[in-house]
Amino acid sequence: MLMGKVVGHIVSTRKNEKLVGSKILEVRLIENAEETDKFLIALDSVGAGIGERVLLTTGSGARLALDNQSTPTDAVIVGIVD
């Protein structure tokens, strides 16, 4: 899994129907407690907000965090870091 900071909401009016209703967030990755120049776009399973430090699961494991596991995504926020 990866650590990151939520930096924005992504608005997409024209999107795949299986993504309708999903909150889409931009996350800046953190390594060794420092913000990097790498970014990922992720769905949310824990109610994360802008500025919070989060854990991300990528790949097929990400979908296991969602109610609808056929959502076409590859990254989901699975925790807020205390």
Place this chain on the structure above:
Amino acid sequence: MLMGKVVGHIVSTRKNEKLVGSKILEVRLIENAEETDKFLIALDSVGAGIGERVLLTTGSGARLALDNQSTPTDAVIVGIVD
């Protein structure tokens, strides 16, 4: 997921039969609102056009965005960023 800008169509006359009829697009990845030097080739599920900013899902999750989920791809455009 990743963000990118559609920069071209890929034409492939000789291709795997399971890709026949698929629109194949070249996407330049965007990170932190800037275009990078990284590129991906992706199929399209939302009617994306050249110059549009898009969201890409990679890996097995990409195929969940397609009508035919046995299409041999690893990247699909799943949204147009407003």
Place this chain on the structure above:
Amino acid sequence: MLMGKVVGHIVSTRKNEKLVGSKILEVRLIENAEETDKFLIALDSVGAGIGERVLLTTGSGARLALDNQSTPTDAVIVGIVD
């Protein structure tokens, strides 16, 4: 698989319910016997502790090391290097 050194515990009170009870560790990757600047967050299947050198499996294979294979993770510690 990857080699790394466990460098910390991640505490996440608000997390996906399928992660409740999982030990979440931060691992600094090692290549060619040297510590790198790359980090991963992983679950544990072998009782690893801070400072130990470990083997990590990533992706869908990681979950095969867990009792509950529907845990939404993409990295699990599968061995301690002697």
Place this chain on the structure above:
Amino acid sequence: MLMGKVVGHIVSTRKNEKLVGSKILEVRLIENAEETDKFLIALDSVGAGIGERVLLTTGSGARLALDNQSTPTDAVIVGIVD
């Protein structure tokens, strides 16, 4: 998916029995129409030859392009770029 140029054949007499009979090619990746310093080894589903520009699918999607989908590979050439 990725774009690349086929640069060689890989000969492997001692290989996993599930790979016997597979053509194994080395591909130099191309980004933004320029050859990079990144290489992948891939199987072939379209009759690609040395010097041709090709499309590669990676991961589990690669195997969907093969007749035998239990072939232990993670990259398959799925098209020749015109």
Place this chain on the structure above:
Amino acid sequence: MLMGKVVGHIVSTRKNEKLVGSKILEVRLIENAEETDKFLIALDSVGAGIGERVLLTTGSGARLALDNQSTPTDAVIVGIVD
């Protein structure tokens, strides 16, 4: 798939029970016939030894090369390069 050179054996007394009996090898990746600074840890399906040049399959496809496909790994040596 990736090419590499086997550079060592990894000894892990405390490991996931599903890895007991597996030979675990460290592989230095090779690109364009030159050894890189990237390393992977892999299981073996072909009897590879130290110093041999090998082909590696990563991800879910790696496990297709093993007798026990529920082995928690993400990289397996699938061929020796002649």
